[in-house]
Amino acid sequence: MSEETGETRRMNGSHQLEEYQHTEEFRRLNEYQKAAVLDESPACVVNANVGSGKTTVLIGKIMYLHLDRKIPLENMAVLTFTNKAADEIVERLRKIKPDITPAQVQGFGTFHSVALGMLKSTLPVEEAGWTKEFTVMDPDEETDLALGLIAEHGLKVKYKNRLKKRLEQEYQNWLAGKEESRYRDDLFHLYPLLAEEKKKQNKMSFADLLRVSTELLQIKAEGAGEAAGGGADRPAWILVDEVQDSDALQLGFLEALRGESAKIFAVGDPNQVIYSWRGTGDNMFFLIKHRFGAKELTLPVNYRSNASILTVANRFLQFGNKIRGTRNVEHRIVVRNYYDPFQEAEYLAEKIQTLHRKGKRYGEIAVFYRLQSQSAILEKVFGRQGIPYDLSVKKTLKDIPVLNWLVKVLRVSVNPSDTQMAAAVLKDPVYGGEDAVCRMERFSEEIGNRPAVSAGELFTYFGLRAALHPSSSGYAEDESLVMDFLEKMCASCNKETQSSGGNFTGAVREFVNSSALYGMKTDAGEKAPGDISVREEDGTEHDGRDGTAVPERVKLMTLHASKGLEFDTVFIIGVNQGLIPLRCKNFEQEEEERRLFFVGITRAENNLELSWYTNPGEHGVTGEPSRYLRMIPEQLLDRGNTGKQESAGSGADTAERKSDLQKLRRQVQDQIRLKRENAPKPENAPKPEVLRVRHRRYGEGILVSEDDMMIEAEFEGYGRKQFLKAFGEVEILDS
DNA sequence: GAGCTGTTCTTTTTT
């Protein structure tokens, strides 16, 4: 799972007080890793090559500081980018030191969760215009709020569908005092209104968490701060994981948190920057090094991949010296050419079955691709061949309408100033209604002031039975989802009030806030406060629930999602010019595509197989192999039947098989088309009856929606059309 | 509104 090969072994209980330097774990580190662990420069960045034991060093560093340098864990901030990484660090620490309490690792977590923690405890949020009771906004919520303000103030804002992106991307320009947005609209008038509204409704966006905490830390430093005892709430050490992924906001937060005295230790790999399109400068690693005047150490030794893979990886290395390996086993890198994605999937499935029969576990195998859309064919074929697979799809509470609504109810209950959310609860077409409103307003005084509350009480208090429509067919399921959620929440909140002595409202607020940051994932993340067990439909049998071992599955994912993982056998499909690398416009993007390919190939420990197709279908991609394939030294390649397209060893393409393949092809294409057509339809599932309509030009169609002004209908061959009722162009037919 | 022409962006995803 981790970046690492150096495993952490449980320390002997009797050696609890032993210095880390004298442990077996420390002795197993290589000289570079040791140097990084022991370094105590005011600032140090570790340029960690892929697979070089980055997290092991980070864990070692924490243990060294804690055990040898006697720095309490509470005085460290350990910052990561993802919850997964944060969880992994704490988990690995617990393996070494099982008695770690949650309070000790308050400063461990994502940038956002650590910032939230500080805003809720030591930082004076009132000075920035919020109160301690603020809540955290969902990322889409800010866009909705912005749209509301645009309408309310009659602003002219272009590209509303891309508003979220625009708000992020153009913020810096606005801050820098630029006159107008790049589209010459009112976007820049929106920023101050939005900021004001968020304060009024007492809630912060993700970006606000970092922005406001940075600002308050700076004010603090300028004021009494440092003089009064070195900053009681400032960490002595700041450790950062994957520092190359920082953006400007996170860099600012780091600088402010560091203040005058904290030491900073950051690990990262400039060769693995694959998210710069998301707002990360692509040279953050070196920027941070210079900004902090940091010493640079390196971890050059890769423990993961065999010599062939590393030789290829070195061809794609952009920064630093060659990666050094530890294993000399030669194993050629396989390159295959197939006719099209369907044939590729078929052969892949066959190959995986063969590997499995020879004893390879499914879980040791992964298939990577450039675009999400490429997974559909694999899913179909693997499903048919009975290969168990896991598609990394995140399912969140937001995907479950009733829970999505319930969280909104709770959000308003713990923050009655949130009028936007109150309106959303009220207007919900399925669960909404007047009843909930006064309950939410009086929640704090009627229920929230108590130390403990049960799920049943909440269910009754909010009148959920009526809201969920007891007579509807989905009631039983909704009720069980809601009760399950409330029970988990109450358990967590009651525990919290008991230990902190706070009230229920405060605990629920904390619960929904951390749920927001945790993405309210419903998959494997056991640590998620809002965790609900919902299993993905994935075409395989469903065992392994409730603690039993999860069955082994082949992992299917995008190249991006593969970062940080490792597998015995890796297949990268669609290594075609225009797909890998994806057609790009500029040099920077091209460089990033190269890093992405580098990340992909370096996930493999032993076997790497790359394939491209002559007839890519879909995406306007050429039938040529990627030029990345030409960068691989010929002597390392196993090209199979050169020139010719792969032909199956057994059961070559009989007529029967061919038609089978064609049927499948059509099926998958239909599926993709259906998905595309259904996706943009936003909401309003329950359609009681189908009404037919007639139009003089489009003929007969189906009524889609209707209000007092407009009528929307769908016509075969024409798609959806909207009409003004007043024109009387469409006639609703009797059923 | 619909319907036309011209322009911009298109993928990857975490908090």
Next chain:
DNA sequence: AGAACAGCTC
């Protein structure tokens, strides 16, 4: 290359 939008006219 095709979708999705802006801005125009009717």
